[in-house]
Structures are given as C-alpha cells and as structure tokens.
Amino acid sequence: MSFFKKLKDKFAGNAEAEESTEKYKEGLAKTRIGFTSKINDLVAKYRKVDEDFFEELEEILLQADVGFETVIELMDDLRFEVQRKNVKDTSNVQSVISEKLVEIYEAGEAEINEINFVEGLTVILMVGVNGVGKTTTIGKLAHRFKNEGKTVMLAAGDTFRAGAIEQLDVWGKRVGVDVIKQSEGSDPAAVMYDAVRSAKSRGVDVLICDTAGRLQNKVNLMNELQKVHRVISREIPGAPHEVLLALDATTGQNAMLQAQTFKEVTDVTGIVLTKLDGTAKGGIVLAIRNKLKIPVKFVGLGEKMDDLQPFDAQKYVYGLFAEGLDKEQQEEDEKADK
Amino acid sequence: MAFEGLSERLQGTMTKIKGKGKVNEADVKEMMREVRFALIEADVNLKVVKEFVKKISERAIGQDVMDSLTPGQQVVKIVKDELTELMGGEERKIEFSTKQPTVIMMVGLQGAGKTTTSGKLANLLRRKHNRKPLLVAADVYRPAAIQQLETIGKQLSLPVFSKGTDMSPVEIARQAIEHAKAEHLDTVIIDTAGRLHVDEALMQELKDIRALKEPDEIFLVVDSMTGQDAVNVAQNFDEAIGITGVVLTKLDGDTRGGAALSIRSVTQKPIKFVGMGEKMDALEAFHPERMASRILGMGDMLSLIEKAQSSVDEVKAKELEEKFRTSTFTFDDFLEQMSQVKQMGPLDEILKMLPGANKIKGLENAKVDESQMDRVEAIIYSMTKKEKTTPEIINASRKKRIAKGSGTNIQDVNRLLKQFEDMKKMMKQMSGMNTKKGRKKMGMPGLDSLFK
Incomplete structure (x- = not known):
C-alpha cells in the first residue's frame, strides 16, 4: 500500500482530511520523498505528537549513542519548529519532524561519500584506535576496488601488534593483491616509504595503508602517525588522498574525541563505521558529522569480503528510528498484555 | 584517563552544593540533572542512569540530609556510596578449580581485546598466582589470530596450544584440556573468536566449549569505550553462557568508561580486571571503591x-x-x-x-x-x-x-x-x-x- 493511500485511508471520514492532505503534499515536495514518507509512516503509525512523543524520541536517540548535546539541540529545534508553525494538525507536525530528521545528518550539505580517486596513484590511509577493524576494512576495500577494475596494493603499516602483518597478508592473498611489508617491530614510516615507492614504480591505481591501532590520548603514538602521514605526502604531493578513520559502531561518546584527535593529526576525510551488523547503532556519527563535518563513507556489516557498503544516510537515519520505535512499541504491547 | 569527564562534571555541581547550609528540593533536582547529563555523556546506559538518579534523589531529599549539619557534604557522600555500590562493592578475586586444570574462557565481541588480554592474564597468573598457564588458540575465524597468540606466547615464554584453522574450536579446546592434564599445566586459558551476541551459530559454539568441562571463569572482555549497547552485549552473553566476570580493556584511553557501570548493574557480575596498556604486564585488578573516588575527583591515592x-x-x-x-x-x-x-x-x-x-x-x-x-x-x-x-x-x-x-x-x-x-x-x-x-x-x- 502506498503511503498516500494509507494517509488517505487514515483520514477518511474526517472533514479536514482533504485539506490537510493537500498541505501535506506541499510539505512533502520540499523534502526527499522516499525517506520522509517512511519516517512519517512510522510516526503516524505509532503515536500522536505530544510531549511524551518528544521524550520517547529523545530516549531512542540517546540509546543509539547520538550523545546528549546533539539530541538536546535537535529536540529544541523540533519543539521550536512545531510551535513556530503553530500546527495543531498531527500530520503537519509529522512532516516538520521528518524534515528535521533528514537534516540531522546532512546538515544542508550535499553528501560526499565517494572515495576521492585521482589520476595515477591514489593513496588511502587507514587510521583508528585498537580493535575497531582497520585491517578487515582494508581487506574489504581492496576487494571492492579490485572488482571495480582497479589495481590495488596494500601496505602493512601495523608493525606493532602481534600477528597484524600476517592478518593483512591473509587478506591480500584472499583478495589477490600485493602486500608490501617489513618485519614486526620495524618503523612504520619506513614501510610507508617503501610502499609508496613500489606502488609508484609498479603503476598501481590504489595503495591502501594499514596503521597500528592507537588510543588517541597517547601522544607519542599520535606523533608517530603524523610522521607516517608526512612521509606519504612528501613522496606524493597531495597524498594521502583519503584518510579513513575506522570507528566501531559499539563505541560510545569517546568516538567524538577519537574523530577530533585523529582529525587534528592526520586530517581525516571520512569515516568507516564498522560492526554495524550488531545491535549497536553508532549514533555518535551524527554528532561527529554535525560538529566536525566528517562524513561516513562506508559501513561494515560482517566479516566477509563483500560485507562493506557505501554509507546511505537516509537508510541509516531511518534505521535509528525504525528499530527504536519498534522496540518501544513492543515493550508497550508487552505491558498491555500484562 | 578513565571517568575523568564524569568527575569533572560532578565536581562542578558538587562545589555549588557543598558550601550550602541547606539543600532544598530544587537544588537536588538541579544536581540530578547534571548527574544524569554527566552519566549519559560517560556512556552509562540510559536505563541504568534513570535508576541511579532516582535512588539518589530519594535519599538526598529524605530527612537525614535536611537535618544533617552539612547537607551538601551529605549529598556528595550519597552519590559516592551509590556509585561504589553500583560498581560492585569489594574487590573480587579470581576463582581456581580444586580439580586440575582450571579452565578460563575468554569471550566477547570482535576487537574487544580478547587475545591481548589472554596473554596478559596468563602472564599475571604466572607472576602473581604462581600458575602454569596454557594459552589455547581457539579463534579459527579471524585471519592470523592464531599467529597473534603464538607471538604473544613466544614473547612471554608461555606454551600455546594451536591446531591451525581446520579443526573446530570445540575440538581444539577439548584437546587442549587433555594436553594440559598430560603436561601438568594447571590453568587453561581459551581465547575464543570475537562474535556478535546475536550470532546464534557462534553462540552455540561457546556453549559447546563450555560443556566440555565447566569453566571456572568465563570472562567477558569488554572495550571500555563501548556505548549504550554494552548492556545488550553483556546481557546476551550472560544469558547464553553465564559469564562469571568482566575484563574491561583499553582503560588507558580517555574514555569515561560508563560501560563499566552499565554492565555491572545489569549483569551483577563483577569486573575483575582492567587493561591499562598495550604491554603484557598492563593488566590490573579492578577496585570499585577507588574508581568511585576517582569519579568524584577524590583522587586515587591508594593506587x-x-x-x-x-x-x-x-x-x-x-x-x-x-x-x-x-x-x-x-x-x-x-x-x-x-x-x-x-x-x-x-x-x-x-x-x-x-x-x-x-x-x-x-x-x-x-x-x-x-x-x-x-x-x-x-x-x-x-x-x-x-x-x-x-x-x-x-x-x-x-x-x-x-x-x-x-x-x-x-x-x-x-x-x-x-x-x-x-x-x-x-x-x-x-x-x-x-x-x-x-x-x-x-x-x-x-x-x-x-x-x-
């Protein structure tokens, strides 16, 4: 059943229905149709818009790790909009909310989730704290680029963690791309130098550089990362063309600090949100996008080679609410059963 | 440092109230809003926060506070007491079996730090408890996980039991326990693969390993940076296999570590160790009372x-x-x-x-x-x-x-x-x-x- 039909059915028998549907159509035209109608659908299905609704919306967002500040800002915005437009009709209130929700992520900017490929060699540097899935993501990226017909090379820049080089090596074999490596404990900057050199001489299209996981408050390790970055840009002006920060979707508010610090040190250009196949939402990327303007470029959805997908903001934001609202509804039903 | 944000926030509110001769309901309400804000920003689960705030408000508004000479101080004390209680009261020691060998299972999500923690734990048990540990490489899924454990074993000169990636983890664990008996190694630490708590097939595998010989400890390894989802993870793992304790990793980062509070209050299982660095000796016992002091900015002089x-x-x-x-x-x-x-x-x-x-x-x-x-x-x-x-x-x-x-x-x-x-x-x-x-x-x- 289409959304409009649903809406019409809903208002059938209501004297104001015709008028409000018209208004609603106008409102809808201004926003992105598919996503907005879905959210509207949800909102309409579950409840009327009152203070309770706002509170529940707030909780859904908080439980998705969006963060207090961003949530409060959004809620204030929503309340203000609703008041300003002085809309008493629920369907209109809903459309206001939908518009706002789309804006949380996109903040009026066009989406840039493509990898910035350049003529000749494109260098991608992968950074992040320990255990977020950098190496796995590199394997998946390599697979993806190779399928697109590009020649890919990997650089084993995690010379610190036991087994990290072997891990990347396994991925290299699995995907069928070369891995430039040195022994464990060697200088990561030296590995990068080697890798950039051989990538240039072999004429590959993409070089993806792994780095060791490091907590952002370790000054020395962040300095080391800066050096790695410097070595790459000295060899190829303008490189690395992409610095991707791997973020674990289960991470809470600390992700903001991670993004901030890594951005200062390596000028992060995009985020890969990993482990999104669990129950965590990684809502903090909304706050990061708002505050630091770093877009999410890919999401990791599993352990297989093709479990990496380009980020779809609308789908993502929708997911935040859909599941949240579903859950609330379930809980309410359970309560009602008792 | 862990929890610092929480202590800063609470400190700000507390200083306001500390000097007051009388704390009225409005004061308490304002303070509780700050506490709520701070706890959520510290990644404490929303439901846990609600309970916590409710408990404190009740005690704070109650008679004992109003009648005491320094109500501000009294409120501070209430918050600290409740926080300590929430995190588990006294320190808990690790359990060893009277029947050899003691079996310890390490479980958790991907990237929580199970393999590193396994190595650290083996090292600690050898050094402080005089045990002879055997590390078991049961992560056959992640590329090079076995090599990682083997390298750690080499670094620490500890035996590692590995059978490659072709054998099932259950069979590896079974053989490892036999091997430990034969070699008179008294503690078996099984490093399992990271898995999602909603992955039924892999959770079944953990149940099967568990059925071999009832483990003396099943440690859930949790990244201290985990957000609201920590509760779901801990609850699911606990329901499926019954964890006995929690190891909190990466606490040397600057996360506030609210996950610790959430997990503790939801599962009622103690946090036994904390990982404080990448070196093999960076595993420490968890001290709830010290942590609570630290949260409130009272410093951690004991440590x-x-x-x-x-x-x-x-x-x-x-x-x-x-x-x-x-x-x-x-x-x-x-x-x-x-x-x-x-x-x-x-x-x-x-x-x-x-x-x-x-x-x-x-x-x-x-x-x-x-x-x-x-x-x-x-x-x-x-x-x-x-x-x-x-x-x-x-x-x-x-x-x-x-x-x-x-x-x-x-x-x-x-x-x-x-x-x-x-x-x-x-x-x-x-x-x-x-x-x-x-x-x-x-x-x-x-x-x-x-x-x-």
Whole structure:
C-alpha cells in the first residue's frame, strides 16, 4: 500500500482530511520523498505528537549513542519548529519532524561519500584506535576496488601488534593483491616509504595503508602517525588522498574525541563505521558529522569480503528510528498484555 | 584517563552544593540533572542512569540530609556510596578449580581485546598466582589470530596450544584440556573468536566449549569505550553462557568508561580486571571503591602509593632525603629520581591519581610529554662530572657546550638550571618542615617543576 493511500485511508471520514492532505503534499515536495514518507509512516503509525512523543524520541536517540548535546539541540529545534508553525494538525507536525530528521545528518550539505580517486596513484590511509577493524576494512576495500577494475596494493603499516602483518597478508592473498611489508617491530614510516615507492614504480591505481591501532590520548603514538602521514605526502604531493578513520559502531561518546584527535593529526576525510551488523547503532556519527563535518563513507556489516557498503544516510537515519520505535512499541504491547 | 569527564562534571555541581547550609528540593533536582547529563555523556546506559538518579534523589531529599549539619557534604557522600555500590562493592578475586586444570574462557565481541588480554592474564597468573598457564588458540575465524597468540606466547615464554584453522574450536579446546592434564599445566586459558551476541551459530559454539568441562571463569572482555549497547552485549552473553566476570580493556584511553557501570548493574557480575596498556604486564585488578573516588575527583591515592611502593627503592629514597637535608643534592640524584618516577608509569597517569590534580589550572588536560623528560636527561648527560655536582660553575660558554651536546638550546639549559635551584630551595624548606612534624615522605619532589 502506498503511503498516500494509507494517509488517505487514515483520514477518511474526517472533514479536514482533504485539506490537510493537500498541505501535506506541499510539505512533502520540499523534502526527499522516499525517506520522509517512511519516517512519517512510522510516526503516524505509532503515536500522536505530544510531549511524551518528544521524550520517547529523545530516549531512542540517546540509546543509539547520538550523545546528549546533539539530541538536546535537535529536540529544541523540533519543539521550536512545531510551535513556530503553530500546527495543531498531527500530520503537519509529522512532516516538520521528518524534515528535521533528514537534516540531522546532512546538515544542508550535499553528501560526499565517494572515495576521492585521482589520476595515477591514489593513496588511502587507514587510521583508528585498537580493535575497531582497520585491517578487515582494508581487506574489504581492496576487494571492492579490485572488482571495480582497479589495481590495488596494500601496505602493512601495523608493525606493532602481534600477528597484524600476517592478518593483512591473509587478506591480500584472499583478495589477490600485493602486500608490501617489513618485519614486526620495524618503523612504520619506513614501510610507508617503501610502499609508496613500489606502488609508484609498479603503476598501481590504489595503495591502501594499514596503521597500528592507537588510543588517541597517547601522544607519542599520535606523533608517530603524523610522521607516517608526512612521509606519504612528501613522496606524493597531495597524498594521502583519503584518510579513513575506522570507528566501531559499539563505541560510545569517546568516538567524538577519537574523530577530533585523529582529525587534528592526520586530517581525516571520512569515516568507516564498522560492526554495524550488531545491535549497536553508532549514533555518535551524527554528532561527529554535525560538529566536525566528517562524513561516513562506508559501513561494515560482517566479516566477509563483500560485507562493506557505501554509507546511505537516509537508510541509516531511518534505521535509528525504525528499530527504536519498534522496540518501544513492543515493550508497550508487552505491558498491555500484562 | 578513565571517568575523568564524569568527575569533572560532578565536581562542578558538587562545589555549588557543598558550601550550602541547606539543600532544598530544587537544588537536588538541579544536581540530578547534571548527574544524569554527566552519566549519559560517560556512556552509562540510559536505563541504568534513570535508576541511579532516582535512588539518589530519594535519599538526598529524605530527612537525614535536611537535618544533617552539612547537607551538601551529605549529598556528595550519597552519590559516592551509590556509585561504589553500583560498581560492585569489594574487590573480587579470581576463582581456581580444586580439580586440575582450571579452565578460563575468554569471550566477547570482535576487537574487544580478547587475545591481548589472554596473554596478559596468563602472564599475571604466572607472576602473581604462581600458575602454569596454557594459552589455547581457539579463534579459527579471524585471519592470523592464531599467529597473534603464538607471538604473544613466544614473547612471554608461555606454551600455546594451536591446531591451525581446520579443526573446530570445540575440538581444539577439548584437546587442549587433555594436553594440559598430560603436561601438568594447571590453568587453561581459551581465547575464543570475537562474535556478535546475536550470532546464534557462534553462540552455540561457546556453549559447546563450555560443556566440555565447566569453566571456572568465563570472562567477558569488554572495550571500555563501548556505548549504550554494552548492556545488550553483556546481557546476551550472560544469558547464553553465564559469564562469571568482566575484563574491561583499553582503560588507558580517555574514555569515561560508563560501560563499566552499565554492565555491572545489569549483569551483577563483577569486573575483575582492567587493561591499562598495550604491554603484557598492563593488566590490573579492578577496585570499585577507588574508581568511585576517582569519579568524584577524590583522587586515587591508594593506587598511587601502591605504584610508588613497587617501584621506588626505599634505601635510595632515604639517601635522597638525607641529601635534601644536607643540601648535597646533585644532578646525578636528579637523574636517579627521574628514572624512579618513570618506572611508575606514564606521568600523566600518575598525575591524574593525585587528588585535586584535575583542578590545578593548566593541568586538567595535561598531556605530559615524556620526550620533555628525555630532553632534560640529555642535558644532564651532557654535563661534566664537576658541573653535575656544582652547577654554580656553569657559565655562558659551558651552557653553550651543554646545549650543543644535548641537541637543545641555551634557553632549555637555563630553564633546567633554574628549576634545579628552585627545587633545592624548596627541598630545604620542606625537609625542615618535615623534621619538625616528624613525618616521613617519599623522595619525589620537583615533579611539578618539570611540567612548566
């Protein structure tokens, strides 16, 4: 059943229905149709818009790790909009909310989730704290680029963690791309130098550089990362063309600090949100996008080679609410059963 | 440092209330809003926060507070008590089996730090409990996970039981337990693959391993940076296989670690260890009461004293004290002191344990640059023997030489000389004071002048 039909059915028998549907159509035209109608659908299905609704919306967002500040800002915005437009009709209130929700992520900017490929060699540097899935993501990226017909090379820049080089090596074999490596404990900057050199001489299209996981408050390790970055840009002006920060979707508010610090040190250009196949939402990327303007470029959805997908903001934001609202509804039903 | 944001936030609110003669309902309400805000920003689960805030409000508004002489202090105490209780009261020890071998299972999500923690735990059990551990590589899924454990085993000279990736983890675990019996290894630590708590097939695998020989401990390894989802993860793992304890990893980061509170209050299982670094000895026992103190900015003096005791040589400390008194403290002694301080671990970590350290201006976010210490060392190493004992003789040309020799500049040398003099003066005053009061002190003065 289409959304409009649903809406019409809903208002059938209501004297104001015709008028409000018209208004609603106008409102809808201004926003992105598919996503907005879905959210509207949800909102309409579950409840009327009152203070309770706002509170529940707030909780859904908080439980998705969006963060207090961003949530409060959004809620204030929503309340203000609703008041300003002085809309008493629920369907209109809903459309206001939908518009706002789309804006949380996109903040009026066009989406840039493509990898910035350049003529000749494109260098991608992968950074992040320990255990977020950098190496796995590199394997998946390599697979993806190779399928697109590009020649890919990997650089084993995690010379610190036991087994990290072997891990990347396994991925290299699995995907069928070369891995430039040195022994464990060697200088990561030296590995990068080697890798950039051989990538240039072999004429590959993409070089993806792994780095060791490091907590952002370790000054020395962040300095080391800066050096790695410097070595790459000295060899190829303008490189690395992409610095991707791997973020674990289960991470809470600390992700903001991670993004901030890594951005200062390596000028992060995009985020890969990993482990999104669990129950965590990684809502903090909304706050990061708002505050630091770093877009999410890919999401990791599993352990297989093709479990990496380009980020779809609308789908993502929708997911935040859909599941949240579903859950609330379930809980309410359970309560009602008792 | 862990929880620092929470303590800062609470401190701000508390100072407002502390001085008040009377706390009214509105005060409590305002404070609770701050507490709620701080806890959520610290990643404590929303539902846990709600319960916590409700509990405190009830106690705070109750009669006992209003009647007490200093209601502000009373409220602070309530918050601290509840926080301690939430995190598990007393410290819990690890359980060993009377029937050999003791079996410990490490479980958790991907990337939580199971393999590293397995190595650290084996190391700790050998060192502190005199056990003979066997590490078992049961992660056959993640590429090179087995090599990782093998490398760790080599580093620690500990046996690792691995059968490659073709055997099922259950079979590997079974054979490992047999192997441990035969080799008289008394503790088996099984490093399982990271898995999602909603992955039924893989959760079944854990149940099967568990069925081999009832493990004495099943540790859920949790990243301390985990957000709201920590509760779901812990609950699911606990329901599926019944965890006995939690290991909180990466607590050396700057996360506030609210996940610890959530997991604890939802599963009621104790947090037994915390991972504090990437080195193999960076696994420590979890102390709920110390953590609660730290959250409220009361400092973690107990940990600091423990650290100092294990790394400061008493005899040397006495010698040093003598030198202060007689003003024969030299640059050589200074170096000695520095190396002792260094042994205690990263300086910023130590600083954060000092009560009120986060209130000192300019120190609240102090990232102590350890290379600054290296520079100081280099300067001292570039001095002649005579210069070290009688720094007064260092004139302009000597300064130039020292700066050149240490790769620093004259300003750096000057600064160090000035600090050294100040320190000596201060020491003289302090040791005079101390003998009057007859108090003993530790030989670690001048710490602050290094960070200016």
